[in-house]
Amino acid sequence: xxxxxxxxxxxxxxxxxxxxxxxxxxxxxxxxxxxxxxxxxxxxxxxxxxxxxxxxxxxxxxxxxxxxxxxxxxxxxxxxxxxxxxxxxxxxxxxxxxxxxxxxxxxxxxxxxxxxxxxxxxxxxxxxxxxxxxxxxxxxxxxxxxxxxxxxxxxxxxxxxxxxxxxxxxxxxxxxxxxxxxxxxxxxxxxxxxxxxxxxxxxxxxxxxxxxxxxxxxxxxxxxxxxxxxxxxxxxxxxxxxxxxxxxxxxxxxxxxxxxxxxxxxxxxxxxxxxxxxxx
Numbered sequence: 416x417x418x419x420x421x422x423x424x425x426x427x428x429x430x431x432x433x434x435x436x437x438x439x440x441x442x443x444x445x446x447x448x449x450x451x452x453x454x455x456x457x458x459x460x461x462x463x464x465x466x467x468x469x470x471x472x473x474x475x476x477x478x479x480x481x482x483x484x485x486x487x488x489x490x491x492x493x494x495x496x497x498x499x500x501x502x503x504x505x506x507x508x509x510x511x512x513x514x515x516x517x518x519x520x521x522x523x524x525x526x527x528x529x530x531x532x533x534x535x536x537x538x539x540x541x542x543x544x545x546x547x548x549x550x551x552x553x554x555x556x557x558x559x560x561x562x563x564x565x566x567x568x569x570x571x572x573x574x575x576x577x578x579x580x581x582x583x584x585x586x587x588x589x590x591x592x593x594x595x596x597x598x599x600x601x602x603x604x605x606x607x608x609x610x611x612x613x614x615x616x617x618x619x620x621x622x623x624x625x626x627x628x629x630x631x632x633x634x635x636x637x638x639x640x641x642x643x644x645x646x647x648x649x650x651x652x653x654x655x656x657x658x659x660x661x662x663x664x665x666x667x668x669x670x671x672x673x674x675x676x677x678x679x680x681x682x683x684x685x686x687x688x689x690x691x692x693x694x695x
Contacts, residue, residue: 435505
């Protein structure tokens with residue numbers, strides 16, 4: 416669960432805040448920038464508000480009255496094509512969304528087009544070291560480029576397999592604080608991954624997964640690469656790694672980019688990964 420106060424502070428520091436035109440992606444049952452709090456915000460989600468209320472009506476600890484009207488229902492395709500408002504938003508906020516995208520670069524490019532020149536994309540991103548993703552390899556820029564070239568609306572068979580076969584828990588928890596130690600265990604037997612994958616292979620079903628895994632430095636490295644290749648204009652405006660199980664990034668077309676060298680980011684990514692094993 417994202418630190419809501421941290422995200423709100425980043426929005427208010429980097430945008431026109433309540434007065435600005437905003438878009439929240441994946442607000443679900445707990446919006447960061449709620450219409451009821453006065454934000455001039457539109458909501459994009461995978462279901463309409465009535466369908467979200469049905470989905471979460473029996474979920475423990477969920478207050479379905481907090482689900483706000485959804486302005487744009489995504490079919491998994493381009494959000495720019497869906498919304499069609501170029502250079503319109505002062506900010507877009509997406510909390511624990513980017514790791515689910517099928518086409519990560521396409522997502523960034525859509526946000527880039529939807530934002531004003533000084534608009535901000537405010538992201539909360541899970542740190543794979545402290546969640547069920549920790550046994551999976553880090554995402555590379557090449558994988559991001561491959562997914563963008565494929566233009567699929569659902570995740571590849573390989574990514575679905577990795578989600579099913581390598582998700583894990585630490586002492587029974589799917590996410591844990593930085594100082595947590597304990598034994599790791601796979602979430603499900605390999606036979607489950609095989610049977611679910613066969614269903615996926617032989618149908619058009621969509622399985623929502625964490626398609627991308629990051630540590631703070633690996634995420635910044637990918638953004639650095641996309642900027643260096645002139646494939647994306649959104650650059651780092653600010654970075655905050657203080658979250659317990661997540662980090663926060665503000666991107667903008669007016670951002671100056673990451674001040675750390677590409678090699679240093681690559682070396683830091685390796686060091687960050689090693690921390691997973693030292694906590695056993």
